[in-house]
Each structure stands twice: as C-alpha cells, then as structure tokens.
Amino acid sequence: MSYIVDSLRHLLGLTVERPAPERQSQEVKFVYERKANERLTKETLEAIEAAHAGTAKRHKWRNRRWITLIVVNLLFVVSYQFDVQLVEGAMTASRVVGFHFADLNSALQVSLAFKHMVLNLVIGTVTVLILWWLLGGRSFCSWACPYHLIAEWAEWLHLKLAARRWVRDIRFHRAVRTVFYVIFVVLTAATGYTVFETISPTGITSRALIYGPGVALLWVLALLLFEVFVSRRAWCRYVCPIGLTYGLVGLTSPLRVEYNVESCHHEGECRKVCLVPHVLDITIKGRAEDTKVDVAADCTRCGLCVDVCPTDSLTFKVKGLARVL
Amino acid sequence: MNAKTPKTKPALSKVRREQNRREFLRTLGLGVGMVGASLAGLIPLIGAANARLRPPGALRDLLNEQQFFAACIKCGQCVQVCPVEAIKLADLLDGVGVGVPFIDARAQACDFSCDGLQCVLACPTGALTHDLNFPADTRMGFARLDRPDACLAMQGKGFKGVARGPEFAGRLRYAEVDRWTPVPVAEHPYDLDLCDLCVRQCPIEIRILECAAEKPPEPGQVARVAEKIGNECPPRHAIVLEPRPGGGAGMMPVVKDGCVGCGVCEMICPVEPTAIVIVIDKVTEAPV
Numbered sequence: 001m002s003y004i005v006d007s008l009r010h011l012l013g014l015t016v017e018r019p020a021p022e023r024q025s026q027e028v029k030f031v032y033e034r035k036a037n038e039r040l041t042k043e044t045l046e047a048i049e050a051a052h053a054g055t056a057k058r059h060k061w062r063n064r065r066w067i068t069l070i071v072v073n074l075l076f077v078v079s080y081q082f083d084v085q086l087v088e089g090a091m092t093a094s095r096v097v098g099f100h101f102a103d104l105n106s107a108l109q110v111s112l113a114f115k116h117m118v119l120n121l122v123i124g125t126v127t128v129l130i131l132w133w134l135l136g137g138r139s140f141c142s143w144a145c146p147y148h149l150i151a152e153w154a155e156w157l158h159l160k161l162a163a164r165r166w167v168r169d170i171r172f173h174r175a176v177r178t179v180f181y182v183i184f185v186v187l188t189a190a191t192g193y194t195v196f197e198t199i200s201p202t203g204i205t206s207r208a209l210i211y212g213p214g215v216a217l218l219w220v221l222a223l224l225l226f227e228v229f230v231s232r233r234a235w236c237r238y239v240c241p242i243g244l245t246y247g248l249v250g251l252t253s254p255l256r257v258e259y260n261v262e263s264c265h266h267e268g269e270c271r272k273v274c275l276v277p278h279v280l281d282i283t284i285k286g287r288a289e290d291t292k293v294d295v296a297a298d299c300t301r302c303g304l305c306v307d308v309c310p311t312d313s314l315t316f317k318v319k320g321l322a323r324v325l
Numbered sequence: 326m327n328a329k330t331p332k333t334k335p336a337l338s339k340v341r342r343e344q345n346r347r348e349f350l351r352t353l354g355l356g357v358g359m360v361g362a363s364l365a366g367l368i369p370l371i372g373a374a375n376a377r378l379r380p381p382g383a384l385r386d387l388l389n390e391q392q393f394f395a396a397c398i399k400c401g402q403c404v405q406v407c408p409v410e411a412i413k414l415a416d417l418l419d420g421v422g423v424g425v426p427f428i429d430a431r432a433q434a435c436d437f438s439c440d441g442l443q444c445v446l447a448c449p450t451g452a453l454t455h456d457l458n459f460p461a462d463t464r465m466g467f468a469r470l471d472r473p474d475a476c477l478a479m480q481g482k483g484f485k486g487v488a489r490g491p492e493f494a495g496r497l498r499y500a501e502v503d504r505w506t507p508v509p510v511a512e513h514p515y516d517l518d519l520c521d522l523c524v525r526q527c528p529i530e531i532r533i534l535e536c537a538a539e540k541p542p543e544p545g546q547v548a549r550v551a552e553k554i555g556n557e558c559p560p561r562h563a564i565v566l567e568p569r570p571g572g573g574a575g576m577m578p579v580v581k582d583g584c585v586g587c588g589v590c591e592m593i594c595p596v597e598p599t600a601i602v603i604v605i606d607k608v609t610e611a612p613v
Contacts, residue, residue, distance in 0.1 A: 079405075080404075080405050088402055088405050088406075088447075089400040089401060089402040089405070089449070090399070090400045090401050090424075092398050092399050092400045092424075093398040093400035093402070093449045093450070094400060094402070095402065095447075095449070100449055102398065102449060103398075106398050106399070106400075107398070110395065110396060110397070110398050110450055113394075113395035113396075114392065114395040114396040114450070114452075115395075116396070116451070118449075118450060118451035118455075120449045120450070120451075121398075121449055121450050121451075124449055170351065171348065172348065172351055172352040172355050173348055173349065173352040176352045176355060176356055179356060180356065180359060180360070183356075183360055184363070187360075187363070187364070191367065192391050192392075192394075192395050193366070193367060193370075193391065193394055193395060193421040194394070194395065194397075194399075194421065195363040195364065195366060195367070195421065196363055197399055197421075197423070197424065198363055198366030198417075198420060198421050198423055199359070199362050199363045199366070203399055203424060204417070204423070204424075207399070207401060207414060207424055210401065211401055211404060211413075211414050214416040214417065215416045215417045215418055216416055216417035216423055218417075219362075219417060234355075238352075238355060239355075239359055
C-alpha cells in the first residue's frame with residue numbers, strides 16, 4: 001500500500017518523508033547498522049567505479065532503449081513512406097497491423113473536448129492502457145516518446161555546460177505538473193478545444209518525423225533551448241501531462257526497478273542520471289523501508305540508474321514473475 | 326525537490342523561506358508561460374482564420390470547426406490512405422488546428438479516387454463522420470465561378486495542352502486511362518474546342534455519366550456495397566455548362582446543388598489564377 005501512496009505523492013509533486021523507524025524492517029535496520037560500522041574507503045569505491053565504467057553493461061539498457069525508441073518511431077515513418085502499413089498514423093493514434101492504438105492522453109483530451117468517444121477510440125485506448133500497464137506506465141516516456149530522446153541529447157549538452165558552470169539548472173516546484181494537468185483538463189472541457197495538443201512536443205515531433213517538418217518544430221526547438229540553458233529536462237519534469245497520465249497507469253504495473261539496499265554503496269550516481277531523482281531518494285542511507293524496495297511509479301523505467309550502478313543494486317523486475325515461474 | 330527541508334526542523338530559516346518564495350514565483354512564471362502558449366493556440370479561431378477546406382465527412386458547421394478540432398486526434402491516418410495524397414496536416418500557425426487535416430484544392434483536390442471514402446474509414450475518432458457512404462453525401466464546400474471574365478468557356482475559348490503546365494504535380498483518376506491508379510495531370514493533355522474541364526473532370530458529373538451508362542464500379546471495389554443504393558449514383562448535377570446569360574459565343578459553368586465542394590474544378594482550371602474556386606462558408610442545401 002505504501003508503494004501506491006508514495007508513488008502518488010511523487011507523481012503529484014508532493015514530498016515523501018523519510019520512513020519512521022517503526023515502518024522499517026528489522027533486516028534493513030540491521031543492514032544500515034552494519035554499513036555504519038564498515039565504512040568503505042574512497043579508494044575502494046573508485047576502484048569499483050573504474051571497473052564498472054569499462055564494462056559492456058555500462059550502457060546496456062540505454063542502448064536497448066534508444067534502439068527500441070528509434071525503431072518504434074521509424075516504424076511509423078517507414079509504414080507511411082514505403083506504404084508497408086505496419087504502424088499507420090502518428091504517436092497520438094495509430095493502427096498497428098490493423099489494430100487501433102490511441103495515446104491515452106490524446107484520447108483523454110479528445111474525449112473531454114468532443115464529449116463523445118466512438119467505439120474505435122475506446123478499443124484503441126483500452127489496448128494502449130493494457131499495453132503500457134504491462135510495460136510499466138511511464139516507460140512510454142523513455143521507450144517510445146520521440147521528444148524524450150531529443151531531450152536526452154539536450155540534457156547531455158546541459159550537463160556539459162553546467163559542469164563548466166556556464167549554465168545552472170533552475171528548478172521549479174514539481175507539483176506544477178499536477179496543476180498543469182488540472183488546468184489542461186479544465187481548459188479542454190471548457191473551451192471544447194484540445195489546447196494541450198497544440199503545444200505537445202510529442203505530437204509535433206511524431207508528426208514532423210512522419211509527415212515532414214513545419215513551423216511547429218520551432219516550438220520544440222524553443223523547449224529544447226529552455227532545457228539546455230535554463231532548466232534541466234523542464235518539459236518532462238514539470239509540465240508534460242502525458243507523463244502524469246502514464247504515471248498513473250504505472251501505479252500498479254508489474255514492471256518495476258527494484259532497489260537492493262544490501263549491495264548499495266550509497267554513492268548517489270543513480271540520482272545524478274535520473275530524470276525523476278525523487279524516486280531514488282530511497283537509495284539515500286536510512287531511507288529504505290526494507291532490504292528490497294520497488295522504485296515508485298513516477299520512474300520512467302529508462303534504465304539509466306540500472307546502467308550506472310556499479311554494484312547491480314538496481315535491477316529490472318517483473319513483480320510476481322518469480323512466483324509464477 | 327530533492328533538498329526538501331526535513332520535518333524535524335522546527336521552523337524554516339529566513340534563507341529557506343526566501344528560496345521557497347522564489348521557487349514559487351518561478352514556478353508561477355512557468356505556469357503562466359505554458360498555459361499562455363497553449364491558449365495562444367485559440368487566437369487563429371478569431372475570424373475563423375484557421376478554417377480550411379476539410380476532408381469528406383469533417384464534423385463542421387461551415388466556418389465553425391469546433392467539433393472537428395475537438396474530435397480530431399491529429400494522427401494523420403486520413404493522410405496515409407488518400408490515393409491522390411490530397412490531405413495535408415495543418416501547421417502550428419493554425420493554432421489549435423495544428424495536426425488537423427485539410428485539403429489545398431488548387432494543389433491537389435479530393436477526386437474520390439478511392440470510391441469508398443477511405444479517409445472517413447481510417448479516422449479513429451469520428452472527426453470524419455462515418456455517417457456518409459458516397460461522394461454525393463459529402464458537404465465539403467461549394468464551387469463558385471470567382472472570375473467569370475477569366476473563364477475560357479465564358480470567352481468561348483477551347484483548351485489544348487496539359488491543364489496546369491508540365492510542372493504541376495497534382496493527380497487525377499482518369500477512368501479511361503486507369504480505373505484504379507491516379508495519373509499525373511501533367512501527363513494527360515487535352516484538346517478541347519470549348520474548355521469544359523471543370524465539368525468534364527467533376528467527380529460527381531463523371532459518376533452520373535457512369536451510372537447513366539450503367540457502369541457501376543466493379544464489385545468488391547466499393548467499400549460498403551457493390552450495389553447501387555443510397556447516393557452511389559449522385560441524384561443531382563454538380564456543375565453544367567449553360568448558355569451565357571445575355572447571349573454571346575461562350576458558355577457559362579453553372580454550379581448546381583449537387584456540388585459537394587471536392588475542389589477538382591479549382592484544381593483543374595487552366596487559368597492562372599483559377600477562375601473557379603471552392604468556398605467553405607457555404608454547402609449545398611440539398612438533403613443527403
């Protein structure tokens with residue numbers, strides 16, 4: 001239950017307090033106690049880091065994810081350009097080998113504005129709901145959204161500039177994403193127009209890839225410049241209602257990243273690479289409730305933390321799969 | 326924020342309060358900016374500046390396109406199925422109309438090459454309403470002889486050559502050339518004693534002629550029915566040549582209430598700029 005409550009608080013942008021001692025298991029308390037007694041030297045940690053940096057595992061999930069994301073988006077492009085009809089449409093709605101798929105947030109907006117849902121849209125929405133529930137909810141963001149990939153490259157640039165102190169990551173209150181969500185819902189229902197879709201870089205980028213570029217890409221460029229020079233990953237972190245929609249889907253998803261306290265060295269590398277570092281606050285010493293904890297639903301399952309962790313303390317898992325097998 | 330103050334601290338320090346106040350103001354700015362940007366998308370609605378010729382079945386009431394914009398999920402599946410690639414998606418200058426399909430008739434009109442209104446069938450949200458079955462059921466706009474003095478027929482002139490010049494990329498289905506594959510207009514020269522291209526190429530008029538000759542489309546090629554039902558055979562003429570009012574050598578193209586506004590007449594008119602146009606603030610009052 002606390003997984004869902006904590007996940008909801010993360011998604012809405014509220015703080016999740018450190019767990020009270022009575023909520024922590026005896027096992028995890030014992031682990032923290034042991035760690036307090038046997039401090040690792042800086043040399044040991046650096047040696048472990050160096051050994052990890054050279055391995056093929058260092059970018060395993062990122063590479064898999066980038067390939068997946070590019071293939072998914074290329075399928076749209078190829079299907080239209082070469083008329084192979086595998087994935088027709090765009091990221092907002094499509095037909096995958098004839099079956100209707102509809103992006104949940106786009107379907108929500110259309111339903112609120114139009115106040116009516118035709119059967120095909122219901123079928124497409126339910127299909128996508130089941131698909132992304134199985135795959136982890138916000139995994140849509142990091143594994144399919146075309147803007148996410150470009151934003152990752154912009155983030156790389158931002159971090160380079162930030163390291164030289166040429167730019168500074170200006171942060172906003174994360175709850176603003178929830179406020180945006182409510183505002184967009186109210187505006188869409190009140191005006192009868194899909195107001196968010198107008199500025200959605202996901203829809204704009206997807207259509208630009210498939211149907212050719214246009215003026216709308218200037219908006220995407222403006223967002224990217226904002227993220228490079230002003231605020232790291234601002235759109236995905238503070239604005240995008242698509243992320244929140246899929247985050248809610250992921251609340252009960254079986255596909256999660258699992259954190260293992262025992263092997264963790266608490267260096268914090270995972271939080272540095274994370275799009276949503278608040279979900280990894282459990283890796284701070286003393287914050288986990290048990291020796292194994294699932295990372296909350298705001299996690300995009302991008303796998304950057306899994307890649308960066310030198311001790312394999314963060315791993316992908318399918319909840320319940322071990323029991324079934 | 327990661328660096329939230331733990332609850333254990335009794336009261337926020339002055340510095341912390343100032344930081345929080347600044348974060349709140351910044352966040353407010355971000356909120357106003359993003360909501361403002363999304364609302365700016367409503368500006369092109371003023372004076373229906375973003376109203377356009379839309380694909381068949383678009384849920385619109387002349388220049389009021391609210392229902393169409395609302396229902397459209399901006400995916401472009403209609404674009405993908407159109408055999409003459411008549412449908413394009415609007416850009417961001419159309420505001421909330423971004424990603425919504427439209428037709429630039431002069432560049433490439435809808436000539437109903439697909440017979441079965443494929444764009445309507447492809448639409449996943451009903452923005453292109455499924456309540457129509459045949460070209461004669463559509464109400465896209467209405468043709469108007471905008472520059473009668475420029476019209477070749479009005480001047481009693483013929484037309485020889487390719488209608489829009491050799492560079493024109495538009496395509497039409499010429500049933501006598503190929504029943505199923507549209508052909509570039511630039512590859513289809515005409516030799517007419519009196520220019521009647523707007524009538525000759527009108528998909529409604531062509532269908533009326535086919536029905537008169539009892540040549541319905543081959544079975545299996547019509548999406549819904551292979552038999553003549555409903556308006557498969559258009560009940561009314563769309564455009565005919567009539568003697569010029571006030572006499573004279575020429576003939577006048579007269580738009581009739583069977584016109585659905587597909588735009589082929591505007592596309593094929595060899596005069597630059599076109600003598601006949603499609604207006605979108607009017608549709609035929611004839612019942613479907």
